[in-house]
Amino acid sequence: MSIVNPASNYGTVTIVGVGLIGASLGLALKKAGVVNKVLGVGRSADNLDQALKLGAIDGIVDLVDAAKQSDVIVLCVPVAQMRTAFEVLEPHLESRTLLTDAGSTKGDVILAAKEVLGKKACQFVPAHPIAGGAQHGAGAAKVDLFQGRQTIICPLQENSPQDIALVEGFWQSAGAIVKQISGVQHDAIYAAVSHLPHLLSYALMASVVNSEDAEQKLHHVGAGFKDFTRIAASSPEMWRDICLANRTPILKELDQYLAMVSHLRTLIANHDGAGIEKIFKKASQARQDMDGF
Amino acid sequence: MSIVNPASNYGTVTIVGVGLIGASLGLALKKAGVVNKVLGVGRSADNLDQALKLGAIDGIVDLVDAAKQSDVIVLCVPVAQMRTAFEVLEPHLESRTLLTDAGSTKGDVILAAKEVLGKKACQFVPAHPIAGGAQHGAGAAKVDLFQGRQTIICPLQENSPQDIALVEGFWQSAGAIVKQISGVQHDAIYAAVSHLPHLLSYALMASVVNSEDAEQKLHHVGAGFKDFTRIAASSPEMWRDICLANRTPILKELDQYLAMVSHLRTLIANHDGAGIEKIFKKASQARQDMDGF
Numbered sequence: 001m002s003i004v005n006p007a008s009n010y011g012t013v014t015i016v017g018v019g020l021i022g023a024s025l026g027l028a029l030k031k032a033g034v035v036n037k038v039l040g041v042g043r044s045a046d047n048l049d050q051a052l053k054l055g056a057i058d059g060i061v062d063l064v065d066a067a068k069q070s071d072v073i074v075l076c077v078p079v080a081q082m083r084t085a086f087e088v089l090e091p092h093l094e095s096r097t098l099l100t101d102a103g104s105t106k107g108d109v110i111l112a113a114k115e116v117l118g119k120k121a122c123q124f125v126p127a128h129p130i131a132g133g134a135q136h137g138a139g140a141a142k143v144d145l146f147q148g149r150q151t152i153i154c155p156l157q158e159n160s161p162q163d164i165a166l167v168e169g170f171w172q173s174a175g176a177i178v179k180q181i182s183g184v185q186h187d188a189i190y191a192a193v194s195h196l197p198h199l200l201s202y203a204l205m206a207s208v209v210n211s212e213d214a215e216q217k218l219h220h221v222g223a224g225f226k227d228f229t230r231i232a233a234s235s236p237e238m239w240r241d242i243c244l245a246n247r248t249p250i251l252k253e254l255d256q257y258l259a260m261v262s263h264l265r266t267l268i269a270n271h272d273g274a275g276i277e278k279i280f281k282k283a284s285q286a287r288q289d290m291d292g293f
Numbered sequence: 294m295s296i297v298n299p300a301s302n303y304g305t306v307t308i309v310g311v312g313l314i315g316a317s318l319g320l321a322l323k324k325a326g327v328v329n330k331v332l333g334v335g336r337s338a339d340n341l342d343q344a345l346k347l348g349a350i351d352g353i354v355d356l357v358d359a360a361k362q363s364d365v366i367v368l369c370v371p372v373a374q375m376r377t378a379f380e381v382l383e384p385h386l387e388s389r390t391l392l393t394d395a396g397s398t399k400g401d402v403i404l405a406a407k408e409v410l411g412k413k414a415c416q417f418v419p420a421h422p423i424a425g426g427a428q429h430g431a432g433a434a435k436v437d438l439f440q441g442r443q444t445i446i447c448p449l450q451e452n453s454p455q456d457i458a459l460v461e462g463f464w465q466s467a468g469a470i471v472k473q474i475s476g477v478q479h480d481a482i483y484a485a486v487s488h489l490p491h492l493l494s495y496a497l498m499a500s501v502v503n504s505e506d507a508e509q510k511l512h513h514v515g516a517g518f519k520d521f522t523r524i525a526a527s528s529p530e531m532w533r534d535i536c537l538a539n540r541t542p543i544l545k546e547l548d549q550y551l552a553m554v555s556h557l558r559t560l561i562a563n564h565d566g567a568g569i570e571k572i573f574k575k576a577s578q579a580r581q582d583m584d585g586f
Contacts, residue, residue: 130515150513185509192501193514197521199557200493205576207546207553208485216478218583220443221486222423224524226583228490231517233580236573240566247561253500254558258551260500264492265547268540273533280529283498287526290511290519 010034010170011071014061016041016085018051020132021102022076023141026056028174031143041066051138067092072170075101080241083112090117099124100167104190104238106154106183108245114156122158125167127151128186129176136235147175154183191249196257198239199250201232303327303463304364307354309334309378311344313425314395315369316434319349321467324436334359344431360385365463368394373534375402379409386410392417393460397483397531399447399476401538407449415451418460419476420444421483422469429528440468447476484542489550491532492543494525 013029015022018040026038040057042048051057066073067089075085082103089099103109106126113124129151151171155164168178181189208217243250260279267275306322308315311333319331333350335341344350359366360382368378375396382392396402399419406417422444444464448457461471474482501510536543553572560568 130513132515132517149515152513188506189510189513192504192510193518197497197518200497200554201521202573202576203553203557204490204493204550205580206572207550209575209579210553211485211549213482217482217485218579220423220445220482221583222425222442224425224527225486225490227520227523228494229580229583230520232576233584234517234577236570236577239573240570243561243569244564244566247564251558251562254554256504257497257500258554260496260503261493261547261551264496265544268536269544271537271540273537276536277529277533279499280495280532282502283495283525284527284529286502286511287498287522290514290522291526 008034009036010166010173011036012039012069013037013072013074014039014041014066014070015057016063016066016073016075017077017081018042018048018057018138019076020136020138020140021129021145022074023051023054023056023138024131024143024145025074025076025102025129025174026051027054027141027143028146030055032173032175034170034173039066039070047138051141054138054141056138056141063088064092067097068094070097072098072100075099075103078238078241079103079105079109079245082109083116086112086116090120093117093120093123095120095123097123098163098166098170100127100153100170102127102129104128104194104242105246106186110154110156110183121156122160123163124156125159125164126154126156126183127167127171128154128190129171129174131176132234136238144175146171149176151176151178152186153178153180154186155180187246187249188252191246191253195239195242195246195250196253198231198234199243199254200257201229202239205229205232301327302329303466304329305332305362306330306365306367307332307334307359307363308350309356309359309366309368310370310374311335311341311350311431312369313429313431313433314422314438315367316344316347316349316431317424317436317438318367318369318395318422318467319344320347320434320436321439323348325466325468327463327466332359332363340431344434347431347434349431349434356381357385360390361387363390365391365393368392368396371531371534372396372398372402372538376405376409379405383410383413386413386416388413388416390416391456391459391463393420393446393463395420395422397421397487397535398539399479403447403449403476414449415453416456417449418452418457419447419449420460420464421447421479422464422467424469425527429531437468439464442469444469444471445479446471446473447479448473480539480542481545484539485546488532488535488539488543489546491524491527492536492547493550494522495532498522498525 013035029035037058039061114121131145306328322328330351332354407414424438
């Protein structure tokens, strides 16, 4: 790795998967002036062209060339595609090249990295920028997508302190507030605060759409329903992959949630106003406190 | 009733329960210039004072006086308090006085009105303005709260066409787009698109807060979680009452929802990516279409 000072210059950076996250990262790194050039790898020529026009990337390469000429490679592909990306990169990966990612789950990506990269796994510092939105594709990119928002990094035992510091500085230079937690903790926490809400939101939309009076219901939705289901507009492919990749923690959180819903169902059926109010009060207070964060 | 033309002048209007909805209605009616004066009835002297200071009401009365001197009385109290309000009003209610309400459920309110008001039930045209927000109290009032948003009216068989037209004009003059549906339809639809999402949102907040690593989870929430749980900041008392008042339709919708969640749980446990994606795609498309409304 040719970089000495974190946040000084990251040389040639290749972004693999130039969607909302990848293209926003390109814009942010270039605005921060911490890169020589940003290259893009992707499946869709249209999307890559759009990223070029937006100035999110300076050129287009394939994964093999990326492995040969990059100082940093950032994998922004859906989590189910990480293993294949590692397989293509591994034989050509230079020892100076640092790898990071933007995957929403970490356990499965770390497992794939260790299995596929072998000794080169020390070059991979896993990350998860907590940013995104219902829109996807390079066209939705925003230069300030990461600004002031958390990026979690989950260092491996194999990573050197210097490489961890470099990847931390890298995400910071895109505007992120970087926090370190373990991959296991990450997956448990995000199963609860991100993956489960997405699953529940998709389920409500699906339940309403499948009902006999769907059209009438959809014509009477208010602001509350729209807030609750906003995340159900997210990419079905990406969230299918996340549900599969992180299924053990998600099922655990789902079962805890279903126990709470069942309890509320019983309270309602038993006309137990005091019991319902006690739960609602605790929830309401916690949600109001959150806006103070 | 002394009003001939809908939307000309509604005389003396009394708002019973001067919270977010009641105080916003006072502001809107006065701005529209369709009232002689607006009186307020409430339990909290502080809240009534605030409504006076904001100009949402011109004076404070008790329910008995309201019954004697009002042309229109609007019940904006929680649904569980409607029956008591009808009981106090009934002996003093003048035949010229029109009643409407802002209750989030209709079946229980209509039942209470018919039982308590008897022959005078013909003077009550039930309504439900689809407006609100996480904030409550007169201090949160907005003059444009109803502007361009739906207000549902659920006329009774006993109502005269003239009274229905008057109440329709009344809510329109506050800025609302008025739609008529039956009380039974109303309760089924809103169980699905409003009551159930609130219940599910409270349940997620409660489930997270009750978990052992609650603090860590709450420090990692993103925009999606905040959208999903925004409605869990709503009034616990109001939503307890709604859950009880509309419990049969809510439990029916909840059971349909739980069947969908169970199905998704099985698909995830079985690693059935195609099955998950099919449901997510349908939900995502429906949610994206909604933003076109």
